[in-house]
Amino acid sequence: MQDERRLAVLRAIVEDYVATQEPVGSKALVERHGLGVSPATVRNDMAALEEEGLITQPHTSAGRVPTDKGYRLFVDRLTTIKPMSAAEKRAIATILDGAVDVDDVVRRSVRLLAQLTHQVALVQYPTLNRSTVRHVDLVGLTETRVLVVAILSSGRVEQRLVELDRPLDDDAVADIRGRVAGVITGRIIAEATAALGDLAAPPGDDAGPQSLVVDALVDAMSDHRSSERVAVGGTANLARFGDSFEVSVRPLLEALEEHVVLLKLLGEAQTGGAVTVRIGHEGPYTEFATTSVVATGYGPGQEAVGNLGVVGPTRMDYPGTMASVRAVARYVSRILDEA
Amino acid sequence: MQDERRLAVLRAIVEDYVATQEPVGSKALVERHGLGVSPATVRNDMAALEEEGLITQPHTSAGRVPTDKGYRLFVDRLTTIKPMSAAEKRAIATILDGAVDVDDVVRRSVRLLAQLTHQVALVQYPTLNRSTVRHVDLVGLTETRVLVVAILSSGRVEQRLVELDRPLDDDAVADIRGRVAGVITGRIIAEATAALGDLAAPPGDDAGPQSLVVDALVDAMSDHRSSERVAVGGTANLARFGDSFEVSVRPLLEALEEHVVLLKLLGEAQTGGAVTVRIGHEGPYTEFATTSVVATGYGPGQEAVGNLGVVGPTRMDYPGTMASVRAVARYVSRILDEA
DNA sequence: TCTTGGCACTCCCGGGCGGTGAGTGCCAGC
DNA sequence: GCTGGCACTCACCGCCCGGGAGTGCCAAGA
Numbered sequence: 001m002q003d004e005r006r007l008a009v010l011r012a013i014v015e016d017y018v019a020t021q022e023p024v025g026s027k028a029l030v031e032r033h034g035l036g037v038s039p040a041t042v043r044n045d046m047a048a049l050e051e052e053g054l055i056t057q058p059h060t061s062a063g064r065v066p067t068d069k070g071y072r073l074f075v076d077r078l079t080t081i082k083p084m085s086a087a088e089k090r091a092i093a094t095i096l097d098g099a100v101d102v103d104d105v106v107r108r109s110v111r112l113l114a115q116l117t118h119q120v121a122l123v124q125y126p127t128l129n130r131s132t133v134r135h136v137d138l139v140g141l142t143e144t145r146v147l148v149v150a151i152l153s154s155g156r157v158e159q160r161l162v163e164l165d166r167p168l169d170d171d172a173v174a175d176i177r178g179r180v181a182g183v184i185t186g187r188i189i190a191e192a193t194a195a196l197g198d199l200a201a202p203p204g205d206d207a208g209p210q211s212l213v214v215d216a217l218v219d220a221m222s223d224h225r226s227s228e229r230v231a232v233g234g235t236a237n238l239a240r241f242g243d244s245f246e247v248s249v250r251p252l253l254e255a256l257e258e259h260v261v262l263l264k265l266l267g268e269a270q271t272g273g274a275v276t277v278r279i280g281h282e283g284p285y286t287e288f289a290t291t292s293v294v295a296t297g298y299g300p301g302q303e304a305v306g307n308l309g310v311v312g313p314t315r316m317d318y319p320g321t322m323a324s325v326r327a328v329a330r331y332v333s334r335i336l337d338e339a
Numbered sequence: 340m341q342d343e344r345r346l347a348v349l350r351a352i353v354e355d356y357v358a359t360q361e362p363v364g365s366k367a368l369v370e371r372h373g374l375g376v377s378p379a380t381v382r383n384d385m386a387a388l389e390e391e392g393l394i395t396q397p398h399t400s401a402g403r404v405p406t407d408k409g410y411r412l413f414v415d416r417l418t419t420i421k422p423m424s425a426a427e428k429r430a431i432a433t434i435l436d437g438a439v440d441v442d443d444v445v446r447r448s449v450r451l452l453a454q455l456t457h458q459v460a461l462v463q464y465p466t467l468n469r470s471t472v473r474h475v476d477l478v479g480l481t482e483t484r485v486l487v488v489a490i491l492s493s494g495r496v497e498q499r500l501v502e503l504d505r506p507l508d509d510d511a512v513a514d515i516r517g518r519v520a521g522v523i524t525g526r527i528i529a530e531a532t533a534a535l536g537d538l539a540a541p542p543g544d545d546a547g548p549q550s551l552v553v554d555a556l557v558d559a560m561s562d563h564r565s566s567e568r569v570a571v572g573g574t575a576n577l578a579r580f581g582d583s584f585e586v587s588v589r590p591l592l593e594a595l596e597e598h599v600v601l602l603k604l605l606g607e608a609q610t611g612g613a614v615t616v617r618i619g620h621e622g623p624y625t626e627f628a629t630t631s632v633v634a635t636g637y638g639p640g641q642e643a644v645g646n647l648g649v650v651g652p653t654r655m656d657y658p659g660t661m662a663s664v665r666a667v668a669r670y671v672s673r674i675l676d677e678a
Numbered sequence: 679t680c681t682t683g684g685c686a687c688t689c690c691c692g693g694g695c696g697g698t699g700a701g702t703g704c705c706a707g708c
Numbered sequence: 709g710c711t712g713g714c715a716c717t718c719a720c721c722g723c724c725c726g727g728g729a730g731t732g733c734c735a736a737g738a
Binding site: 002040041044058 | 716
């Protein structure tokens, strides 16, 4: 019974602190929330919660602030993701439906997520892993330059310019095109890449040019470039960090330009539709010690082709943020499914 | 004679203030620079400079700080762009040469420029205006969906998915492809768009699908999307603003996500290779009242296909920044020329 | 006419100081 | 196990004050 009330106190502390950004005291707590007990009782509970490491006080005789552990318990056990309102859902659908291509979906998502959550939004560009090759084309630009274009089912178009070591006439280009297209069209990337291996060193005169073209295609489909990209938006929301710019915001801004780090952060998100939350010091990223990351995967069906989420101060509105992240991920998935 | 010394004093004030970020007094001035006169003399000159509106003091009995007008005079008459060292040039060339496509050039340029100048870098994506159409392709995905792909001489690939109102077999797709390609291949965008107009409402059964395809092509080449995009980097360098985050950096971060505004800022850059500097309140952008923009155009030959530059506090190292901006623009131009 | 040393004045900045108030811990009583 | 009471602890804020950098002005010298 007391245990239950203590959790209620923790929840109240988290909610108040998130709302006011100030340490919350026992008196204010009983006034603002309908706990039917006296401040003294709450103080006892707070002492117990502090004993457990769930809350802490910045200095003696100040109110209490949740610790990372406290937020963790709050997120895991004290809250449920609140569903978005119909109006919010409509707004999301309207904005994302206007996208003209995959890149545009990503850009719009980032913007939308930043606006919804008032935090820094991250959206990973979709990986090509599950895509199939829709179309391959070779375009002879000059006698020794060929543009290789691969169109993938995700809607992405990858291109490479190939410099040949000797002139090639149109028929020869068409020949290579036909051979390559026959082997990989309709296949998923992994299969296509494997199949190209057999073409890399073919018999006959065209070995050189064809190898070069094949290499370019393998490179274009190798997934690295596109999956290593993350769109970032809403950096102005870093102002929510009340702290000084130099100590808290600058390193964050720097980290946000390091897309490799962001990918790792987003990569922690579990597949399968659940929203993952990383709080404060959890994980090895010192730059993000005072921040939480709320992320999830997106993609058609159950399979994630990318992750998206937000970065914000540990003192954030977790239920609302998680709801927004989940909602945007769902709509992005749906749109990618349609395209 | 005195006039000359006064300008020397102004130059010294600008240089010292840029270096120290603190109001500079008469005594420190004669010590750090080799002006062969006494502090009292300098004080008289300072009073004259203040009279002309070139410098100002934050409060009585403080040192002097250059005004926007002072910086303007400094940039226009007191400084020359200092050439980059050979090592710096090599570094620029090395970094940019590794780019795999146009988008990669832009991304690398932004990063490079931010590192060189320690400021916020902006690089506009190349406009398509001067590009020619290298290749057009139509790919039938299903019976009622066609992917339209246009490959431009700039290396950019534009694509649109077209939903048809009725099924179309492969022959019909090939037919439209042939007709469209015949009309626009090799032409510059403007001509191609005009030529497409004649195809929009052709005679015969295929009027519907062909119109849709033509519309998509016109849209893809309409230049709006790509030229409305700006890559931004080095936002962490906003820390150089010593002021409080909320009043000075937050509005800037917000403005930096408004790419329309950035395009206008960059658009002020003159064509023809000169580096343009906008200082402080010059221009209608209240968000950028405390910043200067150093920008220039880039592109193969004399024609600018895009602009790039940096945004920083008015108190910036103009000679160095202008040198970096010019150098990066030149190398980007060269690379685009080669591609 | 310009430069220079001297001098009084201004005002920002940082440190020290006491009052105020929110919040706590503890204890005795119910 | 809850509650009211009470003494205690600090952060915060406004205040004062001295130090110091820098200025403006003036009279004398080149």
